[in-house]
Amino acid sequence: MTTATKKKAEADEAADEHYIPAADALQAVLAKGQRPSRPSALSASITFGWRAMLKIKHVPEQLFDVTIFPIMMTLMFTYLFGGALAGSTGEYLQYLLPGIMVMSVVMTTMYTGVAVNNDITKGVFDRFRTLPVWRPAAMVGYLLGDAFRYTTASVVILVVGLIMGYRPDGGVVGVVGAIALLVVFSFAFSWIWTMFGLLLRSEKSVMGTSMMVLFPLTFLSNILVEPATMPGWLEAFVDVNPVTHLVAAARGMMDGSTDVGEIGWVLVASAVLVAVFGTLTMRLYNRK
Numbered sequence: 001m002t003t004a005t006k007k008k009a010e011a012d013e014a015a016d017e018h019y020i021p022a023a024d025a026l027q028a029v030l031a032k033g034q035r036p037s038r039p040s041a042l043s044a045s046i047t048f049g050w051r052a053m054l055k056i057k058h059v060p061e062q063l064f065d066v067t068i069f070p071i072m073m074t075l076m077f078t079y080l081f082g083g084a085l086a087g088s089t090g091e092y093l094q095y096l097l098p099g100i101m102v103m104s105v106v107m108t109t110m111y112t113g114v115a116v117n118n119d120i121t122k123g124v125f126d127r128f129r130t131l132p133v134w135r136p137a138a139m140v141g142y143l144l145g146d147a148f149r150y151t152t153a154s155v156v157i158l159v160v161g162l163i164m165g166y167r168p169d170g171g172v173v174g175v176v177g178a179i180a181l182l183v184v185f186s187f188a189f190s191w192i193w194t195m196f197g198l199l200l201r202s203e204k205s206v207m208g209t210s211m212m213v214l215f216p217l218t219f220l221s222n223i224l225v226e227p228a229t230m231p232g233w234l235e236a237f238v239d240v241n242p243v244t245h246l247v248a249a250a251r252g253m254m255d256g257s258t259d260v261g262e263i264g265w266v267l268v269a270s271a272v273l274v275a276v277f278g279t280l281t282m283r284l285y286n287r288k
Helices: 003-017 023-029 041-058 060-066 068-086 089-108 110-122 124-130 137-164 171-199 203-219 232-240 242-255 260-287
Strands: none
Touching: 041 137, 060 068, 060 089, 060 137, 068 089, 068 137, 089 110, 089 137, 089 171, 089 203, 089 242, 110 124, 110 137, 110 171, 110 203, 137 171, 137 260, 171 203, 171 242, 171 260, 203 242, 232 242, 242 260
């Protein structure tokens, strides 16, 4: 490149730096017409929920934890403990299946926090925060997407159980009601993990913390055995465990002996979880 050419290029670059477009030029490139209205809270939440569904579509391996894992849990616990605890696998399956359904779904709730933490690490949330939408919509969208996963896990376990010989005396109404109650509780319970997803530094930390909470809650409950067979001090913990009440409510509905008190307890607990951890999550989200 000659000296004259270099000087011309430098002059053009300097002119570009000080160029101020005219108002007419700006109007020509800007969108014309009325500015679109701000989306409603419901619309924004559904949109973010659809985003979560599209992630499953592009990475179907995400469904392994709500398909393969529940099948393994159902088969393993039925045939390992059925003969020893109930005398036959068929009788034990009638007791076990609602509990395994609760265990499998509740344990998958931690992936909500993992997904939130992963998006924060990638910087996606920085973009979300600039959008003119209802602020909690991104969080609610995650949970709406995960509600599909919870329902899928419940249906998979039910189908496997029916093949193995499980027969719900509560009929279709009882089964649908139990799954709906489980999805409602899991939706509320997932707010705990969204908080941890915002609070902790890595997705491994979120998973580790989640497992430390989920393992005692699920195994120290009435999922596998009756609490009456446990030591007194352990039975006292099991009796106040929210998972115990959820299992009792779901088991009663599926067995045709609905316990209104247990259902009410679960719904109240769900409302408290959303009120407490939903508020904490949004405060962290606004400050982070």
